[in-house]
Amino acid sequence: MHLVSPTNKRKLDIIVVGSGLAGAAAAATLGELGYNVKCFCFQDSPRRAHSIAAQGGINAAKNYRNDGDSVYRLFYDTIKGGDYRAREGNVYRLAEVSVQIIDQCVAQGVPFAREYGGLLDTRSFGGTQVSRTFYARGQTGQQVLLGAYSALSRQINTGAVKMYNRHEMLDVVTIDGKARGIIARNVESGEIERHGGHAVVLATGGYGNVFFLSTNAMGSNVTAAWKAYRKGALFGNPCFTQIHPTCIPVSGHFQSKLTLMSESLRNDGRVWVPKKKEDCGKNPLDIPEQDRDYYLERRYPAFGNLVPRDVASRAAKVVCDEGRGVGKSGYAVYLDFADAIKRLGENVIRERYGNLFDMYERITAENPYKAPMRIYPAVHYTMGGLWVDYELSTNVPGLYALGEANFSDHGANRLGASALMQGLADGYFVLPVTIGEYLSHEIRSGKIDTNQAAFAEAEKSVRDTLNQFINIKGNKTVDEFHLALGKIMWEKCGMSRNAKGLAEAQSEIRALREEFYKNVFVPGSTDEFNPELEKAGRVADFLELGELMVIDALNRNESCGGHFREEYQMADGEALRQDEYQYVSAWQYNGMNKAPTLHKEELIFENLEVKTRNYAEWVKTSSPVLVLGMGLLVIKS
């Protein structure tokens, strides 16, 4: 790998879009290294990126607990958790780097939870049998993001990074096949700006909001990734969506978002529904022990309530579809802390989850210390994203994708507390090194001139699209279209999917998209602060992405991780993977209303044996044990 010398770094401009964990970490580190960085976010401050909302924790193979954890174990858990649909090399590197992330965060002053001895505390998360999750109360995302934000602020102060708040990137500019800049809109003034750079890094988060209702922040969107896709970047595994098992159930038609109750609650909470349908309307406290079905403990004795998310979500859907769901809608299950409170006392539970319990009470007006919580799965995370190679480069030279915006590490299902780990790994430790290879060939390019034709064309197309939205002057609001799209996606491309529903969804989405361009209403003008206009652009992109997700789900004739095709299941209802789909689907754009081209990246497992995931029994990982000459016992892959 080539390196770029300090004097040459000063000649190179890098554009980082996004200031979440991945973007802020990357922008700060690239600034420290001496590059000229421009960083963009659409919120009013980089500290408000969606990463701020992560609750439960961040994984790292520190093995501080001496419970058998290792880099290999984290690698193994992540590949297996992802149902063998992730690339070994990337995941192994992630596991290696995880250790340094915690060191970096602590050095920045991130106040992780500690034990009385003054050392760091950890807890367990789903899909693992070790305790490797570091946390800061229920606000881990906030604290690690504020760490990255502080590092970024330091670089803004030195002038190495120039920050553009309230700016939305609306296109990537490519020249001679290379990414050379972006077109951004200052959302306060409405001005359209051209920014040139030797490389463009997209760290713009996930696209769960295609479902309208999700646990994502309201502004989370696919626009940046989608514009890159339209400019030739491949989109990897778009249909891999994570439905999180523990969210507060939907309560009404005007609901705008869903609230997650951190997975860490499954450490102490027990999930159940009544055994008998007749009991569903009863007060849960009046249902005796023998009439309760602790279905996760029953079906998956080895992992119990800590099975991975996809397994837990589907199991909840199964019992609710059987008519044993609880709550007003019948689409909820209980998460019960009575046993834990009896065992540990209310104070310990308050210390561990106090803020989550408060949040639950604020939303539902019910006290979870007294009665079990009611929860239901909700869209939470998207494993799919821009296709990247080992260097986190898309197939467009000079265009990189980090964090949730890429497809890289989580296969068909992400384990809890692994997104923060990946975002920070990509931003602090991976991209700042790998990007040097590309940039070492750019030191003679000189400043990128934004007067070139490609910039003018991209700017014109952005302006035309914005004007188009304003000029439609139809009768439906952007949100009404978004809601309609979300309903199609949730019903036909959600927790379980089948070929018939997916085919219907495709034509319904196309019809909705057509109607959008005839009948949407966007008030005001393009040259002012206009949140409805911003939303229109995002929903227009979701209306295209939705179709690609459906196409991908239709192509994948198997069930794996979060992608459950009803036609492919075992007799006991578990997912049935098919060997011929052991590949990454990387889709190439061919134009609106044209079928995209599928490229397949074969997944080769050299270090792990591909097995059927089994969370019902205890299995041993086969990490070889090496004895070194020093007499030390070291566990290595």
Next chain:
Amino acid sequence: MKLTLKIWRQKNRQAAGKFETYSLDNVTEDMSFLEMMDILNLQLLHDKRDAVAFDHDCREGICGMCSMYINGRAHGPENATTTCQLHMRSFKDGDTIVIEPWRAAAFPIIKDLVVDRSAFDRIVQAGGYVSVSTGSAVDANAIPIDKTTADKAMDAAECIGCGACVASCKNSSAMLFLSAKVSHFALLPQGQAERKRRVLDMMRTHDEAGFGSCTNTGACEAECPKSISISNIARLNREYLLAALSNDTM
């Protein structure tokens, strides 16, 4: 329930603003305050009028975007609650609700209920960090920190940077925000090396941004959605004095 809303409308930074009155039906108790605003906007858009602009993103009380001054209180009537976490069960049928933006010289209004809080970023840029570049950290467990201290640092670090403290203060002081950041680092061993310079630089930037000084009325603590304690301001004052009196500010 049925409500009357009096909302501050202002086209842009330069324009003069004024209150507009709207009435709204079909609001239910389970709705969040921002969902109520969504319904108002739906109604306005159906009448081909401009929607009310307001800042929001996470709707979970953590990003610090939402910022409404409701019936004379920052974030509305409930204690320790952000605007987005406020639910309509805190109001009654027939209520009139007055909604304004944060008002402070250092937070100019951009449009309707949206204000410019970039002064907060500038305060942090002046010193709200530990200067540790990526890759130079020692093992995370190399420096034990007793749990009480770590918990106190976390209490301070919970600030979401919303600006309610400024909006509630008659002097428009941002001392609660500033003190939370200074305390977070002053309590931790990692924050020691830059302790003195940090507080001086951040305080100077605070004053330059046009925030007022603190006269200990306690309004900020009462309105802070994260219950950041005013004792942080006492610590800030100690830190500031100590640094100002010492001739070695490194």
